[in-house]
Amino acid sequence: MGRAQPPIPSMQELIRRRTRQGFVGRNTERAAFRANFDLPIEDERRRFLFHVHGNAGIGKSFLVRELEQIARERGALTAYVDDGVGTVPEAMAVIADRFAREGRRFKELERLLAAHRERRYEAELAAVALSEPEAESGAEPGGTGVAEPSAASMAAARATLVALGLVPVVGPFAGAVDPARLARHADRLRAGLASRPRGGPEDAELVLAPEPVLTPVLLAGLAEAAAEVPWLVLFFDTYERTGAFLDPWLHDLVSGDRYGPLPGNLVLVTAGQRPFDAARWGGLTDFVLDLPLSPFTEVESRGLLAAKGVLSRPVVDEVLRLTGGLPVLVSTLAEARPGDLDDLADVGDPSATAVERFLKWEGDPVRRAAALTCALPRWLDADVFRVAVSVPDTGANTNTDTGANTGTDGDVGGDAEGLFAWLRALPFVTDRGDRVVYHDVVRAPMVRLQRLRSPRGWSERHRRLAEAFAGWRAEAEVGLEDGELWGAERWRELRLAEAYHRLCAGERGALAGVLRDVVDACGEGTAVARRWAEALAQAGQDADDEDAGRWGRDLLGALERGGVQDALGVLLLRAGFDARREALARALRGRALHRDGAYERAVAEYDQALALDPDLATAWLGRAVVRAHAGKYAAAVADLDRADALAPGDVTTLVLRGDYHRLLGDLDAAIADLDRAVALDPVHRSAWASRGAARHGQGRLDEALADLDRALELDGQYVWALMRRARVRRSRGERDRQLADLHHAVALEPDTTWVRCERGDALRAADRDEEALADYDRAIELNPLYASAYASRGVSRFKLGRHGEALADLDVAVSLFPEYAWALRHRAALHLELGAVGLALADAEQALALRPGDPLIADVHSRATEAAARPDRTE
Numbered sequence: 057m058g059r060a061q062p063p064i065p066s067m068q069e070l071i072r073r074r075t076r077q078g079f080v081g082r083n084t085e086r087a088a089f090r091a092n093f094d095l096p097i098e099d100e101r102r103r104f105l106f107h108v109h110g111n112a113g114i115g116k117s118f119l120v121r122e123l124e125q126i127a128r129e130r131g132a133l134t135a136y137v138d139d140g141v142g143t144v145p146e147a148m149a150v151i152a153d154r155f156a157r158e159g160r161r162f163k164e165l166e167r168l169l170a171a172h173r174e175r176r177y178e179a180e181l182a183a184v185a186l187s188e189p190e191a192e193s194g195a196e197p198g199g200t201g202v203a204e205p206s207a208a209s210m211a212a213a214r215a216t217l218v219a220l221g222l223v224p225v226v227g228p229f230a231g232a233v234d235p236a237r238l239a240r241h242a243d244r245l246r247a248g249l250a251s252r253p254r255g256g257p258e259d260a261e262l263v264l265a266p267e268p269v270l271t272p273v274l275l276a277g278l279a280e281a282a283a284e285v286p287w288l289v290l291f292f293d294t295y296e297r298t299g300a301f302l303d304p305w306l307h308d309l310v311s312g313d314r315y316g317p318l319p320g321n322l323v324l325v326t327a328g329q330r331p332f333d334a335a336r337w338g339g340l341t342d343f344v345l346d347l348p349l350s351p352f353t354e355v356e357s358r359g360l361l362a363a364k365g366v367l368s369r370p371v372v373d374e375v376l377r378l379t380g381g382l383p384v385l386v387s388t389l390a391e392a393r394p395g396d397l398d399d400l401a402d403v404g405d406p407s408a409t410a411v412e413r414f415l416k417w418e419g420d421p422v423r424r425a426a427a428l429t430c431a432l433p434r435w436l437d438a439d440v441f442r443v444a445v446s447v448p449d450t451g452a453n454t455n456t457d458t459g460a461n462t463g464t465d466g467d468v469g470g471d472a473e474g475l476f477a478w479l480r481a482l483p484f485v486t487d488r489g490d491r492v493v494y495h496d497v498v499r500a501p502m503v504r505l506q507r508l509r510s511p512r513g514w515s516e517r518h519r520r521l522a523e524a525f526a527g528w529r530a531e532a533e534v535g536l537e538d539g540e541l542w543g544a545e546r547w548r549e550l551r552l553a554e555a556y557h558r559l560c561a562g563e564r565g566a567l568a569g570v571l572r573d574v575v576d577a578c579g580e581g582t583a584v585a586r587r588w589a590e591a592l593a594q595a596g597q598d599a600d601d602e603d604a605g606r607w608g609r610d611l612l613g614a615l616e617r618g619g620v621q622d623a624l625g626v627l628l629l630r631a632g633f634d635a636r637r638e639a640l641a642r643a644l645r646g647r648a649l650h651r652d653g654a655y656e657r658a659v660a661e662y663d664q665a666l667a668l669d670p671d672l673a674t675a676w677l678g679r680a681v682v683r684a685h686a687g688k689y690a691a692a693v694a695d696l697d698r699a700d701a702l703a704p705g706d707v708t709t710l711v712l713r714g715d716y717h718r719l720l721g722d723l724d725a726a727i728a729d730l731d732r733a734v735a736l737d738p739v740h741r742s743a744w745a746s747r748g749a750a751r752h753g754q755g756r757l758d759e760a761l762a763d764l765d766r767a768l769e770l771d772g773q774y775v776w777a778l779m780r781r782a783r784v785r786r787s788r789g790e791r792d793r794q795l796a797d798l799h800h801a802v803a804l805e806p807d808t809t810w811v812r813c814e815r816g817d818a819l820r821a822a823d824r825d826e827e828a829l830a831d832y833d834r835a836i837e838l839n840p841l842y843a844s845a846y847a848s849r850g851v852s853r854f855k856l857g858r859h860g861e862a863l864a865d866l867d868v869a870v871s872l873f874p875e876y877a878w879a880l881r882h883r884a885a886l887h888l889e890l891g892a893v894g895l896a897l898a899d900a901e902q903a904l905a906l907r908p909g910d911p912l913i914a915d916v917h918s919r920a921t922e923a924a925a926r927p928d929r930t931e
């Protein structure tokens with residue numbers, strides 16, 4: 057029997073070992089980080105956050121990787137995040153992925169992140185009205201009376217829905233409600249958004265502010281992991297790019313309890329070009345260790361060179377002169393192991409550049425050419441590498457000394473895999489697993505050198521790369537509809553790379569085409585738009601194209617100031633689009649304004665879009681949603697009629713129109729639309745749920761229950777469907793099952809006011825008022841301006857004999873919403889109980905005016921009238 061062979065280490069592991077063996081310098085920083093693990097958790101000298109900062113090329117990433125190895129040696133579970141992420145949720149996804157590779161999955165976080173990725177693009181169309189007016193169910197908020205509101209009281213009924221948190225829109229009814237109430241109802245409106253078509257229960261927060269939803273789940277996962285390992289260490293590299301969105305989030309994690317406690321054995325490490333923001337982190341200086349990096353000293357540089365076998369004094373002196381102690385350059389030259397040179401006559405040539413010195417000591421011309429040529433793409437994988445090294449020679453320049461053009465004509469023999477492995481191991485190349493990128497400090501002069509030495513070769517290489525990316529993009533389009541392309545991340549990535557290379561190649565019309573694409577990128581959100589703006593700025597720098605560079609800088613500035621709406625404003629002002637492209641840009645700007653709460657401006661943008669292109673279905677659809685948010689359901693239906701005529705069979709249009717018909721009381725039209733939606737997409741959960749609600753309104757309880765059951769089979773955590781099914785069960789007299797659905801809904805969304813309040817109402821109806829009070833208390837804690845919770849709590853306190861507290865609650869409810877008929881009725885009854893007949897009669901008369909014919913209000917009014925007519929009445 058032969059001996060079992062030890063496992064062969066991976067290429068990445070070999071690279072890491074060799075990198076660590078060659079690590080020199082930064083002894084002070086490494087010692088401080090290592091010593092931190094030796095201190096007890098309670099020790100006041102312990103630091104919870106280390107911030108590495110310094111100029112580009114100073115060795116921040118190199119040091120961070122070394123610190124990660126030190127942490128692992130101490131038994132730490134680590135995760136590394138760099139500028140491959142563009143948002144906080146993406147950073148959380150990387151952390152979850154790294155921990156999963158270590159056998160510690162954050163399953164709940166992974167589920168929420170999946171929902172965030174899948175549905176974020178639909179959010180702006182998802183704010184549909186999910187709960188009918190009081191007339192729809194025939195029951196008042198918290199009551200059981202049946203009445204149909206008159207046309208004269210429609211505005212009051214709509215406003216009541218807002219006060220009750222039952223209208224899932226992004227803004228109350230403009231023109232029908234005082235605009236000052238907008239801020240009061242933000243929580244209720246988010247709760248409604250959470251139940252939009254094709255959304256998950258937490259989608260409203262995932263769309264409007266994903267961090268509050270995702271972060272507590274991440275912290276719960278970290279807490280579980282922290283109980284099993286001695287240390288957790290999270291590394292955030294390239295902070296100069298990611299800090300804009302990560303810094304406020306990390307500060308909230310460290311400085312307060314907004315999201316929950318952090319494990320005491322967690323250490324954070326950030327690394328970027330700039331120091332910490334003193335205004336933000338100044339109060340935490342005792343807990344942060346600042347690690348500013350300077351260029352290597354001469355001793356450190358010589359030590360690194362000696363460790364790599366570079367001992368010749370003339371060579372060492374030349375390295376020191378060229379690099380100025382910049383670690384990335386010292387490391388690059390050290391890795392080449394130049395050894396002794398026979399002739400240094402050109403060492404003092406002032407025209408020599410760092411790029412020429414990088415390649416001078418690499419004796420293999422193929423490697424020299426590959427290293428230089430592969431700097432042209434912004435990122436490489438094996439496929440991009442093969443295209444880059446196989447660009448034909450144009451004959452424009454054959455300066456083999458710099459490697460600008462070796463005439464290899466793509467012939468790298470059969471060792472392309474080995475050449476790529478060599479490239480990945482270069483010190484200035486960062487391996488991100490699925491791709492590699494050059495360090496900016498090295499890439500910039502390499503790119504510039506090729507453009508200056510061989511303009512024709514530069515253009516040809518970029519043209520070849522652009523065509524390759526175009527071919528891969530075409531492959532990625534297979535199976536996708538036109539409307540799905542920009543939602544496909546892989547397709548977007550290939551399209552962006554193609555656009556960058558066409559700009560660098562100087563193709564006629566390339567800039568205009570990229571600006572058209574930026575419009576579509578803005579439709580996918582700020583993070584995607586920022587990547588396109590960055591590519592424009594990069595192309596402007598690399599190709600010395602001032603127009604592209606200016607556009608990139610201006611768009612980045614606009615995105616920083618006001619997100620995609622400002623970026624689209626810049627494009628509309630200066631890009632000179634044709635009518636159809638301008639219409640799309642205005643529609644997307646309208647959507648962004650709508651999302652930010654600027655409803656009138658959003659409608660104005662949609663109006664202009666439709667004036668330019670009356671056939672733009674998305675503009676009709678978007679304007680319909682804004683109009684619905686203002687309570688203008690009839691106008692919204694008219695817009696959706698146009699959208700449906702232009703794009704027949706769109707399920708989103710049908711579900712929205714079905715909901716708006718339902719809210720207008722036209723249940724037959726609602727069901728007709730929803731029947732079509734179900735037939736077109738049998739797994740569209742919102743189509744089933746909305747049809748169930750409409751059938752409930754028709755009194756078809758068994759069919760309504762079947763539809764809502766189906767919606768919950770498709771998504772067992774669909775809160776809106778649970779709430780609607782609870783109402784159906786109430787109508788069927790199934791109180792226990794009603795409460796079971798409400799308990800489930802609260803478990804899924806414990807901090808949503810209308811969910812808490814509705815369960816409280818069900819508990820109160822079951823005479824479990826003490827339990828109901830706990831839900832009302834929580835609802836008011838979450839939203840101190842939630843009128844329904846005050847009214848319902850007042851009624852429970854009334855039933856429990858706590859008359860003074862009950863009257864105070866009902867007074868608050870009526871002050872928040874003076875036309876709250878249900879609260880007025882119960883306050884009238886309470887006044888009668890307390891002997892305040894005149895006050896009771898006034899409340900009853902006001903309630904009856906708001907809801908004429910309501911039998912419960914009429915009863916209170918009758919009793920108050922009789923009491924007022926008694927000759928022996930006293931108050």
